[in-house]
Amino acid sequence: MNLHALRLFHVIASTGSVTRASETLNISQPAITAQIKKFEKELSFALFKPQGRGIALTDAGEELALLAKRLFAVEQQIEQFTQDYVNGTNGSIRLAATYLPAHFLIPTWIAKFKQQYEQVEMVITTTNSSDALKQLLNVDVDMAIYGGITEAYPDTIRTEELFQDELWFVVAPHHPYANQQISLSEMMKEPFVMREEGSSTRERLLSLCRTYNTPGPTISLQFNGLHEAIQAVIAGYGANFVSSLVVREYVERGELCRVYVEGILLKNSIAICTRKNEPLSASAANLIQMIRQNPYTM
CATH class of the missing domain: 3.40.190.10 (Periplasmic binding protein-like II)
Structure with a gap:
C-alpha cells in the first residue's frame, strides 16, 4: 500500500477538503488529486464522491478514514516515544x-x-x-x-x-572504649558485629589488620544488612567498623559513640x-x- 497516498487521503478526510489539505501539506491541489485517483485505482474502490460543490467520503472511504486515523495516531506516539527516549525522558x-x-x-x-x-x-x-x-x-x-x-x-x-567519607569504629555509649583513644590491637580484642563476607567494609577491616600485622577481629555476629548490624551495637553488643554516612546521626543523638584508634584515619x-x-x-x-x-x- 502506498503510505504517502494514504497520508494524503487522511489529511483530506481530516480537513474536509482538497484545498485545505493542499494548504496544510504545501502540495498543489492537482498533485494531490492525481495521487488520490491513483490510490483509488490501487485499492479498486472510490474514496470520495461528489457532494454539492465539494466532496464527501464514500462508505468505504469512511471506514478507511477511521483506520488511517488510528494508524497515524500510532505513528505520532512512536515519534514521541523516539524523541523522549533520545532525550532521556523515557526508557x-x-x-x-x-x-x-x-x-x-x-x-x-x-x-x-x-x-x-x-x-x-x-x-x-x-x-x-x-x-x-x-x-x-x-x-x-x-x-x-x-x-x-x-x-x-x-x-x-x-x-x-x-x-569520600570516613570509616569509624563505633560502640554503645556505656562501652568502656566510648569516646576513648586506643590502639588497633586493643580494638581488635572486641567482638565485632559485621556484614556478610563480600562486604567492602568488612574486607577493609581485615586488610587494615594485615597492613598493621595485627590479629584480625572476632566477628561474633554477622548480618546481611547494615541496619541490623548497627542495631545490635546500639543494643550494647560488640563494635562495628562502618561508614560515617551510616552512623553519623546515631552518634550525634548519643545512641552510638566513636572509638578513636591511634594512627587510623581511613576513608570510603x-x-x-x-x-x-x-x-x-x-x-x-x-x-x-x-x-x-x-x-x-x-
Missing part, C-alpha cells in the same frame, strides 16, 4: 548498588530524578561490592553505584569517584561504575549527571 535504567549508597544516598537521588523524569523505569538491585561489579561485567545492569575501598577495576570498567570511596567503550542510554546519562550535581545528599 529504563538497571542499577546495582552496594548497601551503603543503596540505603543512604540512592533514595534521595532517585526521588529527585523521578520528579523530572517520571516515565523512566528504574530497577535497583542492592547487593555487596563483589556482586555489584559482577552484574556490571555480565551486562545485567547499566551501572553500579559503589561504596567502598578504591580498587583496581578491570580495564573494561570506568569509575568516577563522587566523594563513593563511585559510579560503568562499562568502557559502551554508550549509555540518554536516561542513564541524565541520572549520572543529576548525581554529579547533587553527590552528597545527607
